[in-house]
Amino acid sequence: xxxxxxxxxxxxxxxxxPTAWAGERTITFAVDNMTCASCPYIVKxxxxxxxxxxxxxxxxxxxxATVIFDDAKTNPDAIAAASMNAxxxxxxxxxxx
Numbered sequence: 001x002x003x004x005x006x007x008x009x010x011x012x013x014x015x016x017x018p019t020a021w022a023g024e025r026t027i028t029f030a031v032d033n034m035t036c037a038s039c040p041y042i043v044k045x046x047x048x049x050x051x052x053x054x055x056x057x058x059x060x061x062x063x064x065a066t067v068i069f070d071d072a073k074t075n076p077d078a079i080a081a082a083s084m085n086a087x088x089x090x091x092x093x094x095x096x097x
Contacts (some may be wrong), residue, residue, distance in 0.1 A: 028094040031054060034063050044065070050079050055068045
């Protein structure tokens, strides 16, 4: 009986390990082509539509977008691609935790 429980515990820990390391991350992108007041809305909408993105804050003045996302569900390349597809190329300038 103890052998079976030990085996189950080992399997559970191995399968749960990748999600245990995943977590919330913050990244700031420099965003090109933002020339008018409606541009930040489009950038925010395109990035927010990426599954795993929790929050997007766009600064028209700084031409940046700060994104909080779940790194188990998405990655910076996917977020930048969403912005690029909307016409606003985004390049990572700062990655937080």
